[in-house]
Amino acid sequence: MSFEIKEKDLLARVGKLRTKSGTVETPLLFPVINPVVQPISPRNIREEFGFEALITNAYILKSRFRKQLIENDLHRFLDFNGVIMTDSGAYQILVYGDVEVTPKEIVEYQELIGSDIATILDIPTGWKVTEKHAEQTVNETLKRAQEFFTLKTRDDILWVGPVQGGRYLDLVAKSAREMGKMPFQIHALGSPTEVMERYRFDVLVDMIMTAKMNLPIEKPLHLFGAGHPFMFTLAIALGCDLFDSAAYTLYAKDNRYMTETGTSRLNELEYFPCACPRCSRNTPKQVLEFPQKDAQTFLAEHNLYVCSAELKRIKQAIKDGRLWEHLEMRAHGHPTLLQAVKRLEKYQDFIEKHDNAVKNSGLFFFNSVGLIRPEVIRHRKKLTETYVPPRKAKILLLAPQTRTKPFHKSKNFAELSSKLQRTFKEKSNRIHTCFYAAPFGIIPIELDEVYPLSQHETVLPLDKETVEYVAYRVFDYINRTSYETVMLLNDSENWKKIILNACKKACLKKSIKFKYINTKMKQNKTVLAELGEILLEK
Numbered sequence: 001m002s003f004e005i006k007e008k009d010l011l012a013r014v015g016k017l018r019t020k021s022g023t024v025e026t027p028l029l030f031p032v033i034n035p036v037v038q039p040i041s042p043r044n045i046r047e048e049f050g051f052e053a054l055i056t057n058a059y060i061l062k063s064r065f066r067k068q069l070i071e072n073d074l075h076r077f078l079d080f081n082g083v084i085m086t087d088s089g090a091y092q093i094l095v096y097g098d099v100e101v102t103p104k105e106i107v108e109y110q111e112l113i114g115s116d117i118a119t120i121l122d123i124p125t126g127w128k129v130t131e132k133h134a135e136q137t138v139n140e141t142l143k144r145a146q147e148f149f150t151l152k153t154r155d156d157i158l159w160v161g162p163v164q165g166g167r168y169l170d171l172v173a174k175s176a177r178e179m180g181k182m183p184f185q186i187h188a189l190g191s192p193t194e195v196m197e198r199y200r201f202d203v204l205v206d207m208i209m210t211a212k213m214n215l216p217i218e219k220p221l222h223l224f225g226a227g228h229p230f231m232f233t234l235a236i237a238l239g240c241d242l243f244d245s246a247a248y249t250l251y252a253k254d255n256r257y258m259t260e261t262g263t264s265r266l267n268e269l270e271y272f273p274c275a276c277p278r279c280s281r282n283t284p285k286q287v288l289e290f291p292q293k294d295a296q297t298f299l300a301e302h303n304l305y306v307c308s309a310e311l312k313r314i315k316q317a318i319k320d321g322r323l324w325e326h327l328e329m330r331a332h333g334h335p336t337l338l339q340a341v342k343r344l345e346k347y348q349d350f351i352e353k354h355d356n357a358v359k360n361s362g363l364f365f366f367n368s369v370g371l372i373r374p375e376v377i378r379h380r381k382k383l384t385e386t387y388v389p390p391r392k393a394k395i396l397l398l399a400p401q402t403r404t405k406p407f408h409k410s411k412n413f414a415e416l417s418s419k420l421q422r423t424f425k426e427k428s429n430r431i432h433t434c435f436y437a438a439p440f441g442i443i444p445i446e447l448d449e450v451y452p453l454s455q456h457e458t459v460l461p462l463d464k465e466t467v468e469y470v471a472y473r474v475f476d477y478i479n480r481t482s483y484e485t486v487m488l489l490n491d492s493e494n495w496k497k498i499i500l501n502a503c504k505k506a507c508l509k510k511s512i513k514f515k516y517i518n519t520k521m522k523q524n525k526t527v528l529a530e531l532g533e534i535l536l537e538k
């Protein structure tokens, strides 16, 4: 295998991709090199900015530099001794219509110039197209992919099998399924550029997830044309490993300054919110006075630094098991990104299945957006699919979450618990305590030290959706178990009457006894008296 996964978080991974020009770490950004005009030299891109790989266009090379390149291999021609990926010209087809090159020629040409990673001549679907046209692009790309294996002669190049289909998800699924059966080393998702330009990140989520769920998950996935750092976290969290960016120079030409949360116009900036070597030495006012070409180079260089820094932050977040927190933080950079994160609800089962069950750090739960994170889903599944309460338990004692974690070690609860033991002796094992807590819902006392049920921080007061989620979990738990009595220690300060009502409703439905005490767990005596009464009735 040319791809080895080292660390995982959500669907993201830090991996090693082996090519004939060396091994590179993913997630990896390939800056796009335009061999005709290039503000930063390929050598500098590696030596100064630390990018180990770049991408250039085989179609442009073939049509403009054919002669120079036949005498020189690609690495010498570009003066770059890292990893070079070539795109086939598919994007040019999208922009200019047909290109005067056959799929066979473009395969042979990439083998001739010695690309490390090469792409077959696919047909990009595009955005404003009919389903019929989209289907044709998928079928023609699949046909070319099959033919490709009869054309290739070198085994040391990693070949990319692109997935098409655009916003037609059934077609994306078909394309991914069929492409995934062929022995390509890398897959790519084609034509999301327009989706991204329109800020339809929710559609992008659908496209990436559909491709991901139908491709072999162990193979690296390239997202074509996703070159802005403010969306790297989203794409990486969904399992994209490779990216290319022409945006760093395209934005520069347009006086646009990238940040990890969005884009600013150079003339609107009073300060540079960046400490890269370029921004540290200049002010926006000074750069505006640069000759146009120098200002563009300045912006392109800064843009590359921002991309590089954000990728490092993401890799560290994956390693720390904090990618979800990073994703939520970035999602608040733009409403459309947050909308995209909310869209993950649709894919929660798949993400949960592939996410690490134990991570290096606890969870920060900010608001109801966090209810779809895999840890919350996993606990809910565990509780509804496999959990069975202790055999002797007849009374469910529902206690509120406390600031101290694990909850059973909080001072008030520990006191109550030891009094229960002393007062009721062996009868106390008929009482089963569960905590109601955000964001997990119901936490049986014997599980409250299991990761991450004690390893999280929440915000009080909770938002309405979170309170309702926990209340529904309480209702569902009572409904699916067979306690004879439910006793609620009602924390009305944090939960108003919402948990109380959920309990009442569930107990009524099950025709079981329900009691409650409004408490901050200070009235242990009352609790004991009530429980005594219930136990004596038995």
Ligand SMILES: [Zn+2]
Pocket: 272, 274, 275, 276, 277, 278, 279, 280, 302, 303, 305, 306
């Ligand atoms: Zn900068």
